[in-house]
């Protein structure tokens with residue numbers, strides 16, 4: 001652990017909410033320094049692409065002032081099946097330096113995009129059984145999308161130190177809060193407004209990732225249609241607020257239809273992973289939609305726990321701990337980003 005290392009702001013730019021988390025490294029472990037979020041107007045970010053960069057810059061500035069953010073250094077992350085490709089591949093044995101030199105050439109056959117259009121990174125995982133081969137995790141992110149985010153973040157006055165990936169941020173936050181279970185397959189599933197990020201760990205090591213373009217916007221849409229509401233009003237109703245003349249009970253039964261559709265997509269991803277999953281750790285805004293975790297457990301047949309991203313992080317008294325406990329799952333990615341330090345890999 002790098003005590004005294006400069007702490008960095010985890011900035012999770014979701015399509016529905018911006019989230020920030022900052023942690024302090026202390027001798028006793030991490031301590032929460034800052035946590036805040038801001039709702040975005042719909043359609044600023046669609047399919048992972050920034051549609052309205054001017055308004056996104058404004059929103060980032062608004063969040064910075066509302067949250068009284070002091071630092072400038074941030075870590076952001078990328079997600080989505082059309083933006084990020086993560087693959088475990090087998091490559092000829094070579095040193096990290098050699099792989100740096102040849103990564104483009106080696107990765108080309110595994111990446112479904114033009115190799116010139118992506119930023120590549122990798123992690124050597126270790127030797128394989130076959131002699132002369134090693135296991136490598138390849139990560140490719142579309143350059144044009146990264147650049148859209150970098151320019152918005154810069155325009156808003158931040159220095160982006162690291163660009164991470166949602167499913168790895170989930171793994172980071174899981175690791176500091178949970179014991180590794182050697183013989184279990186654990187699915188980390190983050191369901192936001194428009195994306196599902198899934199990262200399955202076997203004995204604590206990531207062996208399968210999959211993102212899909214479905215999320216809790218389906219709840220909002222179904223409420224809008226059924227009760228003829230605007231996006232904003234439907235969002236409030238979804239959070240359990242009483243709105244106009246809609247009895248909350250009617251809202252919940254309509255939302256269940258959307259939940260089933262979202263869970264259908266989770267089940268499809270689980271089928272692509274050809275082994276059993278022993279446990280789901282659920283995060284993202286969908287984890288706080290009423291009864292969603294229970295329904296997910298029922299319909300997948302897998303024991304489901306809602307993530308506690310701050311379980312091993314000290315929360316000072318100045319924070320409203322009851323509120324944080326309730327809303328915490330939405331901050332899982334931002335918290336995972338906040339434990340990154342420049343120079344890590």
Ligand SMILES: Nc1ncnc2c1ncn2[C@@H]1O[C@H](COP(=O)(O)OP(=O)(O)OP(=O)(O)O)[C@@H](O)[C@H]1O
Pocket residue numbers: 013014015016017018191192193194195196215216217220235238239283284285286288289330
């Ligand atoms: N109490 C709540 N507060 C905020 N959002 C909530 C709450 N309950 C449910 N939600 C829903 O969760 C979603 C936001 O979750 P999250 O912040 O994880 O998504 P996102 O990161 O913005 O989206 P994505 O990653 O899919 O682009 C919204 O659809 C929102 O309506």
Ligand SMILES: [Mg+2]
Pocket residue numbers: 012013014015192193284333
């Ligand atoms: Mg998100």
